[in-house]
Amino acid sequence: MLEFMRKASKTIFIKAFLGLLILSFAAWGIGDIFRGRAASTAVATVGETDIPLEAYRAEFARELQRISQIFGQDITREQGKAMGLGNMLVGRLVQNALINEGANDLGLLVSDTTVVEEIKRNPEFFNQAGQFDRNIYINTLTRSGFTENRYIAHVRTNMARQQYLAPVRDGVVPPKHLIGALYAHAAEQRTADVIRIEHSAIPNVPAPSASDLSTYHQDHAANFMAPEYRRITAVVLQAATIANTITISEDDIQAAYDEREAEYLTPEKRTLRQVLVNDEDTAQKAKSLLDGGKTIAEVAAEVGANTAMVDIGDFTSADAANLSADIATAIFALPKGGRTDVLSSPLGWHVFEVVDITPSVVKPLSEVRDDLAQAVKLDRALNSLFELSNKLEDLLGGGQTFEEAANELGLSTTRIAAVDASGNGPDGQPAQTPYLTDLIKEAFKLGDGQDSTLIEATDGQAFFVVRVDGITAPALRPLDSVMTQVTQAWSSQKRADMAAEIVKSVEQRIESGETVADVAKALGFAASTTRSFTRDGKGLAQNALPAEVVQSLFNMDIGGVTAAEGTGAHTVARLASIIPANPDETSAAYRTVADQALSDMQNDLLTQLSVALEGMHGVTLNQKVINEAY
Numbered sequence: 186m187l188e189f190m191r192k193a194s195k196t197i198f199i200k201a202f203l204g205l206l207i208l209s210f211a212a213w214g215i216g217d218i219f220r221g222r223a224a225s226t227a228v229a230t231v232g233e234t235d236i237p238l239e240a241y242r243a244e245f246a247r248e249l250q251r252i253s254q255i256f257g258q259d260i261t262r263e264q265g266k267a268m269g270l271g272n273m274l275v276g277r278l279v280q281n282a283l284i285n286e287g288a289n290d291l292g293l294l295v296s297d298t299t300v301v302e303e304i305k306r307n308p309e310f311f312n313q314a315g316q317f318d319r320n321i322y323i324n325t326l327t328r329s330g331f332t333e334n335r336y337i338a339h340v341r342t343n344m345a346r347q348q349y350l351a352p353v354r355d356g357v358v359p360p361k362h363l364i365g366a367l368y369a370h371a372a373e374q375r376t377a378d379v380i381r382i383e384h385s386a387i388p389n390v391p392a393p394s395a396s397d398l399s400t401y402h403q404d405h406a407a408n409f410m411a412p413e414y415r416r417i418t419a420v421v422l423q424a425a426t427i428a429n430t431i432t433i434s435e436d437d438i439q440a441a442y443d444e445r446e447a448e449y450l451t452p453e454k455r456t457l458r459q460v461l462v463n464d465e466d467t468a469q470k471a472k473s474l475l476d477g478g479k480t481i482a483e484v485a486a487e488v489g490a491n492t493a494m495v496d497i498g499d500f501t502s503a504d505a506a507n508l509s510a511d512i513a514t515a516i517f518a519l520p521k522g523g524r525t526d527v528l529s530s531p532l533g534w535h536v537f538e539v540v541d542i543t544p545s546v547v548k549p550l551s552e553v554r555d556d557l558a559q560a561v562k563l564d565r566a567l568n569s570l571f572e573l574s575n576k577l578e579d580l581l582g583g584g585q586t587f588e589e590a591a592n593e594l595g596l597s598t599t600r601i602a603a604v605d606a607s608g609n610g611p612d613g614q615p616a617q618t619p620y621l622t623d624l625i626k627e628a629f630k631l632g633d634g635q636d637s638t639l640i641e642a643t644d645g646q647a648f649f650v651v652r653v654d655g656i657t658a659p660a661l662r663p664l665d666s667v668m669t670q671v672t673q674a675w676s677s678q679k680r681a682d683m684a685a686e687i688v689k690s691v692e693q694r695i696e697s698g699e700t701v702a703d704v705a706k707a708l709g710f711a712a713s714t715t716r717s718f719t720r721d722g723k724g725l726a727q728n729a730l731p732a733e734v735v736q737s738l739f740n741m742d743i744g745g746v747t748a749a750e751g752t753g754a755h756t757v758a759r760l761a762s763i764i765p766a767n768p769d770e771t772s773a774a775y776r777t778v779a780d781q782a783l784s785d786m787q788n789d790l791l792t793q794l795s796v797a798l799e800g801m802h803g804v805t806l807n808q809k810v811i812n813e814a815y
Contacts, residue, residue, distance in 0.1 A: 228810050229275060231282035232802030236275075242814050244274050271811060279806075283798040285342060288349040290801075295344045303340055312532050314461060314491065320531050353790050359782040365768055368778045372766035374717040374724065375738055377758040378701035380710050382687055384680040384753055388709075393675045399664060401675045406661045409671065414603040414611065416655040417628045420591050421599055421619055422573055423647045427566035433558060441561045442550045449548040454499040455516060456541040460485050461494050461533050468527040468534035475524060481538055499543070508532065567646075574648040578639045587636070587652055603657065604628075620647055627651050684755040688748045691757045695746050701759050717764055734758050 227235035245262075248270055253260045265271070304310070305317040309325055312318040326336050393401075402409060442449075458481045460471040467488050474484045485495050505513035508530040515525045516537055525537040550557075573594065580590035591598050601624075604616045608625050615621065620642050627637045628651050636652035664671065687708065694704045705712035718724035720739045722732070728751065730738075737747035738760050748757040769775055 226810060228807055228814065229279050229282075230803075230805045230807075231279055232286045234282050234286065236278045236282060238810055238814055241274065241278060241811070244278065245271065245814065248274060271814070275806065275811060279804055280795065281346075283795060283802065283804070284346050284349060286802045287794070287798050288345045291349065293345045293348050295341045295348070299344065300337060300341050303344060304337070313494065314463075314532050316463075316533075318531055350791075353794060354787055357783060357786045357790065359779065359786055364775075364779045364782050367782055368768055368775055369766045370720075371778055372719060372774055373739075374719055374764040374766075376717050376761045376764075377715050377730070377734075377738055378761050379713050379715060379730065379759075380691060380701060380705045380708075380757045381713075382684045382691070382710055382755045382757070384677065384684055384755075386710070387680050387683050387687070390676065390680055390683065393672060393679070398668070398671050398675060401678070402661075402664045402667070402671050405674065408674065409662050409667045410659050411611070411662050412605040412607075413659050414605055414657040415628055415653055416603060416657075417601050417624065417651055418587055418654055419599045419601075419618075419624050419649055419651040420577065420587050420596055421624075421647055421649040422570055422577065422596065423619060424563055424566040424570045425646065427569050427573070428559070428562040431562045431565050431569075433561050433565075437561055438554060438558050439550070441557055442553070445557070446547070449553060451546040452501045452503070453517070453545040454501055454543040455505075455519075455539050456499050456543075457497050457516065458495050458538045458540055459497055460488065460490050460536045462488055462490050463533050465527060465529070465534050468536060472524075472527055472536045475536060475538070508535075512537070563646075570646075570648065574639060577648070577650070581639070581650065587650065599624075620649060623647075624649060624651050628653055632656075681750065681755075685750070688755045688757055692746050692748055695757070695759055701757075714761060715758075717762075728752060730758060731756055 226238040228238055228241045229236045245265065249260055249262065249265050252265070252268075252270070260268075304322070310317050310319075310322040312321060323333070326333060331339070460468070460475070460481060462468050462471065471484050471488045471490070474487060475481060479487075481495060482492065484490075485492050500516070502513050502517050505516050509528070512525075512528050512530060512535070515528060516539065519525065519539045521539055521542050523539050525535070528535050528537070576594060577590055577596075580593060581587070585593070587598055590596075599618050601610075601616050601618060603611055604625060606625060606629050608615050608621045610616055618624065623640070623642050627640060627649075631637060631651070631653045633653055633656045637650055639648055639650050641648055691704055691708070695701060702712045715729060716724050716726075718730075718735070720735065722730070722735050725735075731749040731751035733749035734747055734751075734756055737749075738745075738758060741747065741760055743760050743763060745760045746757065747760075748755060750756075
């Protein structure tokens with residue numbers, strides 16, 4: 186897909202994620218945030234609509250964050266650009282703008298009432314009672330960088346877009362005979378008689394000669410290369426090292442404890458039950474019933490409260506204050522078993538009951554003394570660290586070498602004779618030095634003889650400078666240093682070659698009329714018959730057949746023979762039976778095929794719609810601005 190994106194610059198607005206246009210026009214879409222003319226910063230122009238650089242950058246940043254979460258690591262802007270992300274996002278923005286223009290052409294309007302109803306249906310704005318809550322609504326918009334007017338405009342635009350696309354989406358009906366043909370193709374099953382020739386079971390594998398290993402080593406040099414190594418020198422200033430030189434008094438520790446007492450306090454908690462309803466009158470009725478002796482569960486059921494909201498667990502005073510200050514005051518004034526009067530919050534009307542009380546606990550100084558002392562030292566060390574880093578930077582800026590500056594400040598230098606980009610030395614073991622990952626990351630940005638600026642470590646607890654003293658280019662490892670690996674690789678290849686020769690004989694014997702079972706027995710291998718399977722391999726045990734064999738079996742008649750190499754074995758298969766699909770319109774498989782046919786037809790129609798809209802309104806890309814966005 187990424188390769189397609191790279192090639193799609195000329196038609197990117199025609200085929201960019203049409204499926205997304207059918208399935209999702211969420212209220213958080215791009216919408217008309219790019220309305221307004223700003224030709225000098227537009228990444229594209231659709232009709233009279235400019236898509237400004239700011240909108241493109243914001244979308245690019247959001248997509249980078251999403252992809253980084255998927256991969257579990259940060260994806261840089263450069264990597265995103267190389268993946269074709271930029272073209273994809275321009276296509277998405279242009280596609281949205283084209284659909285907006287189409288909706289405007291028809292004069293589609295969405296009333297204020299309809300917009301309000303749509304917003305109130307969004308579960309993002311519901312409270313715990315499952316109701317729209319304006320406070321949550323405003324807070325959510327604020328966190329997302331929206332004003333209320335801008336968000337309402339988003340919703341209105343997206344709803345108009347849905348109205349515009351609905352006839353295309355909803356008016357498509359795939360022909361029944363088409364679905365039947367597609368289902369027959371997808372649901373057809375086959376079985377095969379199989380001989381699996383395990384490489385590890387092949388007898389009489391010769392031992393390699395010295396010449397064999399030397400030739401294999403040279404012919405497969407890429408498998409035995411040593412990576413690029415760098416020789417580096419660094420000066421690392423660590424707060425932890427400075428902390429070990431700092432002495433503090435008992436008064437210092439006591440003062441720090443007093444300042445941080447809140448950190449060692451576990452606040453009082455109260456386990457609560459409640460009756461939560463929508464109006465005050467019902468809440469007053471609930472209070473009367475509780476005072477009359479009924480249990481809170483009985484009362485909740487009688488007044489129609491949500492029984493799932495009765496037992497609400499442990500609350501601190503701060504937790505309760507999130508509902509309201511009055512609620513927090515009332516709850517924490519009660520004894521165990523006490524009950525509040527009717528109280529209100531943004532969630533509704535409550536009557537609370539205190540089930541249990543867990544008193545507050547403060548850790549004594551004796552329990553936290555050692556950790557606190559170290560924290561105080563580290564705080565002071567960080568102050569010294571910044572001062573020391575400034576001195577080091579001044580000395581280096583004045584022309585001193587790493588060694589000269591380190592010596593003047595009483596610091597030591599760190600030297601690594603050889604390290605690769607993963608932080609490993611030639612022995613394959615990680616280099617032993619503090620902040621290795623940070624050092625390597627910077628060292629591999631430098632050229633031979635270059636040094637870095639003073640850099641803060643990723644944990645904020647150190648500063649460092651690093652210099653590259655030499656670069657050893659990737660090279661083929663000497664044969665004697667990788668003899669074991671070369672021997673194993675040669676033997677594996679030899680077994681595979683011998684298996685391939687056995688396969689030729691097996692195919693000839695089966696094609697000449699011998700049964701699969703007889704051939705397998707004669708050669709000392711096992712034969713088996715697969716369960717029925719579809720052309721996508723469903724029904725087969727994992728790794729039962731190589732994908733190439735499965736594909737071939739669906740392109741031959743009964744009795745046909747095919748073979749392929751798989752993981753650790755060669756497989757020979759003879760097609761044993763063909764089981765035609767049995768159309769069942771009520772089955773999940775049939776519905777899946779029907780849904781896919783519907784989606785494909787909708788995509789085709791949307792492609793044609795996009796082409797027509799492009800011809801009517803015109804699309805211009807500003808590649809210069811797009812490039813500057815990075």
